[in-house]
Amino acid sequence: MDNLVKKIIILLFVILTFIFSTTFIFQFFIYLIEEIVPKSQLQSQSWGEWIYVLENQNGGKSYYDKDRLRKSGNYIYFWELLDFTEKNDTEGVTSYIQLDCSVFRIKKLKSQHFTKPKGEGKIKGDFPQPDEWYFPPPKSIIGRFYNKVCEEHQ
Secondary structure (H helix, E strand, O other): OHHHHHHHHHHHHHHHHHHOOHHHHHHHHHHHHHHHOOHHHHHHHHOOOEEEEEEOOOOOEEEEEOOOOEEEOOEEEEEEEEEOOOOOOOOEEEEEEEEEOOOOEEEEEEEEEEEEOOOEEEEEEEEEOOOOOEOOOOOOHHHHHHHHHHHHHO
């Protein structure tokens, strides 16, 4: 009986070692990503709740990610999303923004261009931004966008 138990334990050890080997886990995750979960669902889960703010004169829509918005001192940090209506290589752009509502200025910290709207599809480029403040005109479309974020989160 003891010999049978030892053989079963060894067999279980070999099976579990195979199952949890890095190759198997890697192949399993690739299978999950490619076969079970649609790519569009995967991408949209990486973002939080996009809050629609406004539409520009060309039909492009502007949003910000409410779930990943952070405050630090006078600054609000958040992701913005711009969806374009014109058909070109870039359908959407996400940018990480530092917003200073006290003097109404912004600094883009990072920008990503996507092949599909809503920050989906392939990333066309991941661009760091210059370390410069921009002062949007208050009555401009971009000024109204950032003003709305200030009003809702101060």
